[in-house]
Amino acid sequence: MADQVNTAELPAAELQILRHALGVGDGGLERSYRNHYVTGEGGADHQHCLALVARGYMVQRAGNAITGGDDLFTVTDAGRAEVKERTPPPPKLTRSQQRYQQFLRYDSGVTFGEFLRGWR
Numbered sequence: 531m532a533d534q535v536n537t538a539e540l541p542a543a544e545l546q547i548l549r550h551a552l553g554v555g556d557g558g559l560e561r562s563y564r565n566h567y568v569t570g571e572g573g574a575d576h577q578h579c580l581a582l583v584a585r586g587y588m589v590q591r592a593g594n595a596i597t598g599g600d601d602l603f604t605v606t607d608a609g610r611a612e613v614k615e616r617t618p619p620p621p622k623l624t625r626s627q628q629r630y631q632q633f634l635r636y637d638s639g640v641t642f643g644e645f646l647r648g649w650r
Contacts, residue, residue: 540585540612544578548587548613551605562610568593570600579603587612 546556551567554560569575570593579601582588587609593599605613623631633645 540587540616541578543574544582544585544587545613545616547575547578547582548605548609551588551603552610552613554613554617565604567603567605568597568600569603570598576601582609 547567549555551565552562553564554562567575567579567588569579579588579590583590583603586606588603588605591602591604593601629646630642633642636645638645
């Protein structure tokens with residue numbers, strides 16, 4: 531059941547599956563942009579997903595035409611909390627690094643040099 535959570539040690543492979551399903555990357559620092567993982571029976575990933583279901587970190591849904599017949603797994607709130615808990619805080623950025631991150635979010639079609647010169 532998704533309501534019951536087993537907090538036993540979480541293997542690295544299962545943590546990676548949770549992060550991938552949420553789209554937060556290896557370090558877990560990116561903003562989550564999805565919540566699904568598709569895998570079929572017989573694979574190692576499928577076994578890990580079943581273990582995550584047993585822990586209460588994922589929910590399993592039967593495959594369909596969209597998933598090619600493979601099972602669809604989604605992360606529960608408990609799974610999201612586990613990923614968040616196991617993600618170290620991001621490193622403090624220098625002013626230069628903060629400025630570059632601001633440029634990446636700006637999405638203006640200008641070069642970084644133009645952005646630094648104050649193009650707006």
